[in-house]
Amino acid sequence: MSDRLIESIPFFQGGMNEKDQEAGNSVVVSSVMLRFDAVRRRLSQIWNLHGDIFFFRGEMGLVGLHSGTIDMEFIGVEDHGDEEGKQIAVSVISSGKNADKTEDPDSLIFTGFGGTDMYHGQPCNQKLERLNIPLEAAFRKKSIVRVVRCMKDEKRTNGNIYIYDGTYMITNRWEEEGQNGFIVFKFKLVREPDQKPAFGIWKSIQNWRNGLSIRPGLILEDLSNGAENLKVCLVNEVDKENGPALFRYVTSLIHEVINNIPSMVDRCACGRRSCGSKHGNNCACIQRNLGGLPYVDGVLVTRGPTVFECGESCPCFAKCKNKMIQTGLKFNFEVFKTMDCGWGLRSWDPIRAGSFICEYAGEIIPKGNEEEDDYIFDSSRVYNSFQWNYEPELVGEDAINKVPEKLSVSSSLVISAKKSGNVARFMNHSCSPNVFWQSIAREQNGLWCLYIGFFAMKHIPPLTELRYDYGKSRGGGKKMCLCRTKKCCGSFG
Ligand SMILES: C[S@@+](CC[C@H](N)C(=O)[O-])C[C@H]1O[C@@H](n2cnc3c(N)ncnc32)[C@H](O)[C@@H]1O
Numbered sequence: 090m091s092d093r094l095i096e097s098i099p100f101f102q103g104g105m106n107e108k109d110q111e112a113g114n115s116v117v118v119s120s121v122m123l124r125f126d127a128v129r130r131r132l133s134q135i136w137n138l139h140g141d142i143f144f145f146r147g148e149m150g151l152v153g154l155h156s157g158t159i160d161m162e163f164i165g166v167e168d169h170g171d172e173e174g175k176q177i178a179v180s181v182i183s184s185g186k187n188a189d190k191t192e193d194p195d196s197l198i199f200t201g202f203g204g205t206d207m208y209h210g211q212p213c214n215q216k217l218e219r220l221n222i223p224l225e226a227a228f229r230k231k232s233i234v235r236v237v238r239c240m241k242d243e244k245r246t247n248g249n250i251y252i253y254d255g256t257y258m259i260t261n262r263w264e265e266e267g268q269n270g271f272i273v274f275k276f277k278l279v280r281e282p283d284q285k286p287a288f289g290i291w292k293s294i295q296n297w298r299n300g301l302s303i304r305p306g307l308i309l310e311d312l313s314n315g316a317e318n319l320k321v322c323l324v325n326e327v328d329k330e331n332g333p334a335l336f337r338y339v340t341s342l343i344h345e346v347i348n349n350i351p352s353m354v355d356r357c358a359c360g361r362r363s364c365g366s367k368h369g370n371n372c373a374c375i376q377r378n379l380g381g382l383p384y385v386d387g388v389l390v391t392r393g394p395t396v397f398e399c400g401e402s403c404p405c406f407a408k409c410k411n412k413m414i415q416t417g418l419k420f421n422f423e424v425f426k427t428m429d430c431g432w433g434l435r436s437w438d439p440i441r442a443g444s445f446i447c448e449y450a451g452e453i454i455p456k457g458n459e460e461e462d463d464y465i466f467d468s469s470r471v472y473n474s475f476q477w478n479y480e481p482e483l484v485g486e487d488a489i490n491k492v493p494e495k496l497s498v499s500s501s502l503v504i505s506a507k508k509s510g511n512v513a514r515f516m517n518h519s520c521s522p523n524v525f526w527q528s529i530a531r532e533q534n535g536l537w538c539l540y541i542g543f544f545a546m547k548h549i550p551p552l553t554e555l556r557y558d559y560g561k562s563r564g565g566g567k568k569m570c571l572c573r574t575k576k577c578c579g580s581f582g
Pocket residue numbers: 333429430431432433463464465514515516517518519568569570571572
């Protein structure tokens with residue numbers, strides 16, 4: 090969000106002090122609500138979200154896709170004569186008691202509401218009343234209903250992922266005997282034709298996991314040949330090319346020393362535990378980071394000049410919360426042939442914004458030796474600036490313009506992944522990227538070493554190509570860009 094928008098709400102006061110936290114601050118609350126509502130109204134005009142994913146119900150409310158905690162949203166229809174048609178369903182979430190067990194990607198059986206006696210809590214027949222009326226009205230009026238499929242998020246305890254699966258129509262409605270012997274209402278929704286696949290992609294991936302050989306275009310089951318903790322498959326569904334040119338698969342970078350950071354006099358002394366927990370709050374590595382522990386729930390919280398992780402000689406656990414990029418891949422990736430940019434990278438798993446994707450593995454080379462090399466990462470290039478640490482003032486931190494988002498890697502780092510590299514060497518460039526890089530430092534052999542970690546800029550649905558901004562050399566981009574995004578500036582590198 091731009092500073093302009095923040096200024097346009099003159100009575101906004103950022104942050105909550107302790108007194109506010111106890112007593113409440115209606116000015117802050119109402120200005121946050123104003124901003125939320127402005128964003129929601131604007132987004133509900135512009136969204137075209139087929140296949141987009143959400144990790145929290147509130148996110149769907151923000152974009153105007155589905156509001157509230159009930160698995161059906163309805164609107165009032167003023168001009169409809171009969172009583173039963175005054176409310177009409179506009180969106181359903183297939184989760185909980187209403188969920189569909191068949192999981193057909195083109196249709197959905199949605200169970201009606203009710204079936205528990207209001208006064209005594211005993212099971213009873215569902216009736217054509219209350220929340221079933223808007224569903225019945227949508228059936229009779231043949232109106233369009235948005236469908237959100239709900240899946241369990243394997244990476245979070247009790248977490249769900251919501252997939253927007255496009256528009257459906259209720260084509261049938263019937264009553265049947267439920268498992269407990271009482272009547273339940275069933276509504277059959279059929280997906281409107283000519284929509285790009287969304288939930289269907291998830292179902293295909295589920296099948297591939299059960300037997301990789303059925304993955305169309307499969308060339309290799311594991312390009313890393315066991316070097317990574319998860320398989321990286323290689324596929325080509327586009328032409329006959331049977332793989333990228335030969336390279337050595339390595340999982341990490343041969344380290345670089347940061348000269349201007351003093352060596353490890355104050356390494357982490359947290360003991361055998363995870364830093365950042367209630368017992369390990371004084372971690373010297375975490376304290377080097379602005380704002381404390383950089384990762385919460387496995388996602389990067391804010392972007393900054395350098396993130397400091399616990400290192401080799403810190404006594405904390407291998408699973409310490411302040412160790413992320415050194416703990417390997419977290420998602421099942423595939424290297425695939427793109428239509429016009431050679432090989433590219435994408436994931437079978439949904440990726441939550443801020444998640445660690447991979448590091449840029451390869452060999453460190455001196456600046457100036459990168460001619461004729463397509464596999465260069467160069468931290469000293471000019472990168473399009475972007476704001477990722479949104480709204481820090483809402484949580485009482487310095488305003489955006491005071492936090493340096495531009496990366497200042499103290500010594501420039503040039504990595505070549507031409508001869509040796511990992512999945513990162515296949516990430517193509519985009520002028521509207523969904524991935525960004527972050528420099529990460531950790532101690533090795535008593536010295537601070539610098540690495541480049543890639544993180545998801547936004548939530549990324551499965552099989553969406555992962556691309557970052559390659560930046561431009563000081564003299565301007567040398568290669569023609571084919572990213573085909575609206576913001577394409579024509580060149581990169
Ligand atoms: C680091 S490699 C990426 C992997 C590469 N596509 C492959 O097949 O191995 C960088 C090269 O990919 C191609 N590439 C990446 N992004 C591109 C883009 N936006 N437009 C055109 N070509 C691109 C260019 O040939 C570039 O030199």
